[in-house]
Amino acid sequence: MNIRHDPDDASPDGGEPLRHVRKPLPHDSARRHVQGAADYIDDVREPQGTLQVAIGMSPKARGTIRGLDLAAVRAHPGVVRVLTAADIPGANDVSPAMGDDPMFATDRVSFHGQALFAVLAETRDAARRAAAKAVVEIAEERPSVTVEDALAREEAVLPDYGFGRGEVEPALVGAPHRLEGSLRIGGQEHFYLEGQAALATPGEEGDVHVLSSTQHPTEVQHVIARVLGLPDAFVTCEVRRMGGGFGGKESQATQWAAIAALGAHLTKRPCKVRLDRDDDFALTGKRHDFRCDWRVGFDGEGAIAGFAVTHNARCGYSADLSQGVVDRTMFHTDNSYYFPAVRIDTRRLLTNTVSNTAFRGFGGPQGMLMIEHVMDRIAWATGRDPLDVRYANLYRPGRDVTPYGQTVEETDTLRAIVETLERTSGYRTRRAAIAAFNGRSKTLKKGISLTPVKFGISFTLMHLNQAGALVHVYQDGSVHLNHGGTEMGQGLYQKIAQVVAEEFGIAIERVRITATSTGKVPNTAPTAASSGTDLNGMAARIAAGKIKARMAARAAARFGVAAEEVTFRDDRVFAGNESLPFGELAKDCVLHRVHLSEAGFYKTPTISWDRAAAKGRPFLYFAFGAACSEVLVDTLTGEYKVTRVDILHDVGRSINPAIDIGQIEGGFVQGMGWLTTEELVYDAETGRLRTHAPSTYKIPVASDVPEDFRVALFPNANREETIYRSKAVGEPPIMLANSVFCALADAVHALDPGKPVPLDAPATPEAVLRACQALRGRPLPERAIG
C-alpha cells in the first residue's frame, strides 16, 4: 500500500500525507482511564440534597394488580417520597415508539421484576430497604415464558412479517436433497460494566437537566418531556461517556432517566438512579432468543436451490425495538449466501419476560448463526467439507441479489477475504491434521470452522440515518467539538476528533472533545447500528469545512491570494508565500467579524426501504469479515477450549486501526460469550430470571481468550463515499464468533460422522455434553427449557 499514490490518504487540502487520520491513536480518555480520573455518572459529585432512588419491582410475572400498599414504604426512616403512576403529570409511557412500556405498571403486571413504584430517600440504603416493605397483591396467572408458551397462546407484540423471492415450495420439492430442522438460539445479557445510571437536576419553571448513561440522549429527552407533560425544549440530556453500552442503553436507559427526572420535577431536589446489578439484570431487556424452524433443498455439491425459515422470536412483554431487531434477523438470514428461491417468515412473540431489545448486531447474529448451522447440516449430509459447502453458496456475480432485492456489489471482497483467510489460517492443512488427531483420540476431539460475515450498514428505519455536529473555533485557535454520537468505549470521540483536527490541520490536542448534549445537537439518532463514525464523522467534517472556508476567505483577503490557494497544515495557514499560525488567523477572523461556529448536518445518501413491498436498498454498503476457529473438546465432560482463532476483517480504510482492531477482538470475544458460556435461564413456572448476576451468568474472562488469536485488517477501501473511505466496525465482529459455535459442532461430529449434531446455542459445556451423548446413542434426560 503506497500511501503517496492513494488519494484517500491525502490531507483535506491535498498533497500532504494525513497527520491524524489512519493513525493508531489511543482513546480520547486513555490517560484518565488509567488514572481512574474519567468520571462516569456515579462518579460525578452529587449536588447537595440529592435523593437516591430505588425501584419497587413486581414479585409476579403475569397477573392483575389487586393492591399496592405503600404505607410502610413511606414510613421508613429517610424516605422523602414514593412515586407511582398516579404521580406522573404526562404519559405513563417510556417506550421508544409503540406506547406499550409503562414507567410504572398499573392494572397488570407483565414480567417478573417489572417496576411498580420508586422510592426517593436520603440514602441509597434507606431507599432500598424501604422498597422491600411494599405489600403487593397480584391475582397471578401462569406466565408465558418460552416460545412454545407464546405460540400456544398466540400472543405477539407485533404482527407477523415475511418476505421472499421465487417459488420456494417447488424449489424445495424439486431439489435432489432436502433437510429440515429447528435451531434454538439463546439471548444475551449486555452486562455493561457500568450499570444503568441517571442523575436529574431540576431547574427553573420545570426545566430538567439529566445526566444519563444512554446511547440515545434524544430519546431520553423526548420521553422525559412526554412523561412530565413538558415541551422537549425544557429537557436537556447529557452524556460524556458510558461504561459500555452494546445496545443495552439504546432504549433501556430511558426509564431510569425518566424516573430520576420525575423525582426531581416533583421534589425540586436532584435525584439519582443507579440500578443495583441484580435489579439491572431483572429490569432491562436482553438480546432476543429464537427458535428458527428451517427447510432447505440442495444439490450434491451442497448448493442451495430453495430455503424457507420461520424465525420465532421471543420479544418479551412489549414491542420495544423488536420490529427493527427481527427485521434485521431477516436481512441477515442469507449472511453471505445466495438463495435462488427463498421465504423468510417471522413471528414476534409476546412472553412474560423483560422486553428484549437492541444488542450489538441487532438481530443479525441470530439470522446468521442459523444459516451457518444449515451450512454445517448440508455438509454433514453430503459429506463435503463445510467450507466447500459455504463456497458453493457464496454470493458471486450473477448470484448476488439478496432476498430483499438489494444487490451485493462487493462479492469480490467477500470471496477474497474467505480465500485469503483459508490460506493464511492454514485451514486445509489443519483440517487434515485434525482428522488425523480425531482418528487417534477417542475422548478428546478437535474441531475447526471457517465462517464468513456480511453485515449491512445503515439503520433500516430510514429517518435515523442522519447526524449533526457543532464545531466552534475560539479566538485562540482551540476548537470545541460536539456531535450527536455518544462514547461507550468504541472510540467514536477520538475518531471524530481525528477527522476535525485533520480538517483544520492542527494538533489533535487543540480539539476539545465535549459531552454529547441535546442542548447542542438536537434530534439525533441513537449511537447504534455501527453508524456512529459514518454519520457523525461526516457531520463534523462538514461543520469544520464550512468554518475553514470562511477562514480561508479571510486569509485570502488579507494576503491577496485566491481562497483556493489557502491551505491548512502543521498548525499554520498558508496563503501564497505567507503563512501564520492557525490561532492568529482565528483571532484575525474575530476582529474582522468572521463567524467561527457551525452546525454540520449529514444524511446517508442512496438508501431506501419499502417495508410493505419488501423492496429497496436498505444498506449503504456491507462490511465483511471471516474467522477460522479451532477448538478442543473433552467429549466425556463437554468441557472445551478455543485454541486458535484467525480473523480477517474489512473496515475499509481504517480511520484508527488500533481502535478498529480493539473492536474486532472485543466483538469476537463478546460473540464467543453469547455462543458458549452466557446462558439466560428463566424459571419455567414463575418467569423469574435465575441468572441475575456474575455469580450465575458467565461472560468471558481473560483466560477464555484464545491463546493463539490472530487478527488482521483486510486491505480495502469503501466504494461508497464514507468518511475517509472507512467502514463501520461496531457490530460486524460479533458474528465472527459463529465460527466457534460451528467448530464445537465440528468436534462433536467427529464422534459419529454419520449423524447430525443436535447442538443449540449457547453451546455451554452441558449442551456440548448432551450433544456428545446423543451421538453416542445415550441421550441425557431432557432439561426443562426456560
Place this chain on the structure above:
Amino acid sequence: MSETTTGAGAPAREPVRAPARDSARDDASPGVPPAAHPVRLTVNGEAHDLAVDPRATLLDTLRERLRLTGAKKGCEHGSCGACTVLVDGRRVVSCLALAVACDGREVTTIEGLAAGGRLHPLQQAFLDADAFQCGYCTPGQIMSGVGLMAEGRARDDASLRDELSGNLCRCGAYPNILAALRRTTGIEPAPDATRGDDRLRAAAGVDEIARDARDGAGQGGA
C-alpha cells in the same frame, strides 16, 4: 474455557476483622443505622480518621467519604473485580471488605499509583497497549495487575491469564490487557500466543495482510 469460573482468579480476600459486637445493637431495626465506629485508614499514604457505619464497605467509604471514585461498582458481589484496591499491598475486592476491617491498614487505590506525576509502569503499559475500551474496568484491572505482581504471582503467561480472570472486561479488551501485563512483567507470550502486542501492530498488521492478499489473490478456495 469452561473450566474457569469468574471467581477462579479473584483477588485474594483478606480476612475480615469484625468490630466488637454489640448484641443490643444487633437486634435494632435494620432501618436504624448502628452507631458509627472510629477507624484510621491510610489511603495512598494519607491518614484519615473517620467514623463509619460498621456495615459500610471499603468501596463506599473510598467513593463517598474520601471522594476517591477510581474504584468502580460493577456488581457489588465481589465477582467482577472493578472495585479492586490494594490493602497492605494485596488485592482486595473493596465491595466485600468492610471499612472497619481495614482499620490501621494501608489502602492503595488507582489514584495513588502514579508517583510524582509519573504513571506507574503498568498504567503506562495500559496506555501503550490500548488495554481498554470503555475504561470502566480499567482501574480494577490495573490494581489487580499491580497486586498480582507484588504478590509474586506473575510467573508465566498462563498465570497472568488465570490471575486476571477475576477482573471482567465486557468490552473484551483482554488481548491488550494481557499484552500490558506481559510488557510490564517481562513475561514472554506462550509460544502460540496472540501475535502483536500494541497499537503499533495495527499498522504493521495491515501491511502484512495486504501483501499476503495481493500475492495470493484468487489462489485459494473451491
